[in-house]
Amino acid sequence: MTRNDKEFYMRSALEEAKKAWGNTHPQPMIGAVLVENDEIVAAAHMEAPGALAPELKLLEILGRSPKQDASLFITLEPGQSSNRLEKGVKAIVESGISHVVIGAGDPLEDHRDQGSEALKEAGVMVERRVLIEECEDLNLIFNYWIQNSSPMLAAKSATTLDGKIACRTGESQWITGELARQDVMHWRRLFPAIAVGAGTLISDDPRLTSRVDGEEEWCGTRLVLDGLLRTAMERYLPSLYTDDFRDNTIVVTTDQAGTGYIRRLETEGVNVWVMPAENMKVPISEFRKRCREVGLNGVYFEGGSKLVSELLHSRELDYHFNYRAPMLLGDDKAKSVYRGLRTERLAHAIRLENVRHQVFGDDQLMRGFVNYPSKLDVDETVFSNG
Secondary structure (H helix, E strand, O other), X not given: OOHHHHHHHHHHHHHHHHHHOOOOOOOOOOEEEEEEOOEEEEEEEOOOOOOOOHHHHHHHHHOOOOOOOOEEEEEEOOOOOOOOHHHHHHHHXXXXXXXXXXXXXXXXXXXXXXXXXXXXXXXXXXXXXXXXXXXXXXXXXXXXXXXXXXXXXXXXXXXXXXXEEEOOOOOOOOOOOHHHHXXXXXXXXXXXXXXXXXXXXXXXXXXXXXXOOOOOOEOOEEEEEOOOOHHHOOOOOOHHHOOOOHHHEEEEEEOOOOHHHHHHHHHOOOEEEEEOOOOOOOOHHHXXXXXXXXXXXXXXXXXXXXXXXXXXXXXXXOEEEEEEOOOOOOOOOOEEOOOOOOOOOHHHOOEEEEEEEEEEOOXXXXXXXXXXXXXXXXXXXXXXXX
């Protein structure tokens, strides 16, 4: 079997894993395919948290013993982090499969390769790191959660080539095209929670649901960061507080907000988190802690310039999606997506790492992990919010 063949079958396992896109939190997505005589004879994926591991399900689907030359391709090795170490290894060994090809290893370094080594000790030939980058990218949220014991906070922006999100008049719909906007819906479906700020909710009244062509509308946890409960002061409440998914909505505010507005929201069936704060802003670090406590392992921020900039300034943004459209405004008074930082040297710039690129029609997506300059190297008067 050539390297190209192995990559082809691992891509098939990846596609199998993606059938559970967004359904497995807090567990990872995992796909597996069994190949006999250069043909896929069985495939399985992790369907939901606590469901049968794909290597066990695949053998159940096959309904017989694998042939002698069978090869198992699996996107994530059986490991402690995915709760598959003992059962997964045992099922593979007892099935008689003699060749296993693994994409990504366990996300925890202390656990990595334990499943592979256990298989080798049982006489199974193991190959690792086939399409490892794609397999690791599949489980961005799970990997971050396991490695950092913290939810992954990600933000999305859609900008012109010169980094603008709206004209000076405020017109912003639409900067990117339909294909890029459908990809946003795709990522909304993956993250267990979507967040916006009060300003975005008041001006746009978004639904914050995933609406993918051919699929039923889906709603995860919807979070509104509103330190003074401005959204509850409106005569008519935003649709997030009154629609069919209002039970999924949580308003995150501070102890500076009025208790009367909290009662108004709770009467509508909206959940409210009250964060201790020194000022009117929701402290992102406290917000992160609360998400961890309730088991939300990933939050997709779709707030405007103010919220995204606050995440950057507080160094709380972990991952960034930047959609760019091939247009220029060239207007100093057009609204920029990032603001408030005085970056006087390129060495002090915030950068993205492990960057991935995609094209959607005429638009581009650049996404990656946010890497902040060392605080030891940056004078606080330079890296400040003005």
